[in-house]
Amino acid sequence: MMQLMVETHRAAFMARRVPLRVMQIIPLRASFSSSSSSFMKWEGGVSMVQGASRGIGLEFVKQLLENNEKGHVVATCRNPSGATGLHDLKNKFAERLSILPLDVTVESTIEESVKSIREKYGSLNLLINTSGILSIPGVLQPETTLTKVQKSSLMLAFEVNAAGPILVIKHMWPLLKIGGGSGTERDVAVVANLSARVGSIGDNRLGGWHSYRASKSALNQRSFLL
Numbered sequence: 001m002m003q004l005m006v007e008t009h010r011a012a013f014m015a016r017r018v019p020l021r022v023m024q025i026i027p028l029r030a031s032f033s034s035s036s037s038s039f040m041k042w043e044g045g046v047s048m049v050q051g052a053s054r055g056i057g058l059e060f061v062k063q064l065l066e067n068n069e070k071g072h073v074v075a076t077c078r079n080p081s082g083a084t085g086l087h088d089l090k091n092k093f094a095e096r097l098s099i100l101p102l103d104v105t106v107e108s109t110i111e112e113s114v115k116s117i118r119e120k121y122g123s124l125n126l127l128i129n130t131s132g133i134l135s136i137p138g139v140l141q142p143e144t145t146l147t148k149v150q151k152s153s154l155m156l157a158f159e160v161n162a163a164g165p166i167l168v169i170k171h172m173w174p175l176l177k178i179g180g181g182s183g184t185e186r187d188v189a190v191v192a193n194l195s196a197r198v199g200s201i202g203d204n205r206l207g208g209w210h211s212y213r214a215s216k217s218a219l220n221q222r223s224f225l226l
């Protein structure tokens with residue numbers, strides 16, 4: 001019933017630190033539809049971008065707002081008040097953008113987002129998980145050798161890159177099932193996880209980056225399991 005498609009987005013990677021990134025897209029066939037009329041209706045559907053404070057996530061929000069004039073975008077990030085890029089978009093697209101706090105390592109924030117989206121919109125048509133970590137100064141460094149691998153780095157990378165997106169999907173799943181493709185040009189709801197080429201085992205020719213690679217490989221497997 002569900003299939004996994006893998007798309008490469010070469011153009012977006014040219015100027016970035018890794019030459020190619022991989023987005024996994026999982027279409028969800030709608031199994032039922034909302035009968036309630038109390039929700040805010042958006043002809044172009046409701047999209048959610050998770051990890052939207054900056055980088056690729058912020059760009060997804062921008063392009064969804066610019067290219068789908070009848071759609072609404074829910075942008076989530078850890079610290080909405082500090083997300084200046086999102087505030088700029090909010091100034092331009094006031095009614096069509098909402099910003100919610102969500103940290104993928106704090107499950108209650110995911111549950112709060114579900115509650116807010118369910119109460120306001122009743123469903124979701126698109127979920128893009130873009131959050132991810134490769135390096136955090138003083139906390140997490142891409143390991144160049146096995147001797148530099150630390151348990152804390154492995155666990156943190158797995159928590160944010162692998163567990164986080166899957167938990168978001170788990171909690172948003174009922175809303176995606178309700179939304180399906182309604183209001184969009186698709187007949188299915190879509191979930192996209194931002195993975196990375198370096199998460200590929202078959203393509204691993206250089207080694208290194210143990211925590212990041214392994215966590216993205218885990219994300220790939222978990223996406224496939226959906």
Ligand SMILES: NC(=O)c1ccc[n+]([C@@H]2O[C@H](COP(=O)([O-])OP(=O)(O)OC[C@H]3O[C@@H](n4cnc5c(N)ncnc54)[C@H](OP(=O)(O)O)[C@@H]3O)[C@@H](O)[C@H]2O)c1
Binds near residue numbers: 016021131
């Ligand atoms: N850039 C590349 O060349 C490249 C290549 C391959 C794959 N990717 C993948 O593509 C995705 C986006 O990359 P990017 O370059 O846009 O990254 P980025 O600029 O470093 O942004 C990462 C985003 O993840 C968010 N984030 C980090 N920890 C989080 C948490 N616990 N909960 C929620 N959000 C969290 C950050 O929010 P804060 O602002 O709160 O920190 C930020 O919005 C990542 O998954 C990355 O692994 C990127």
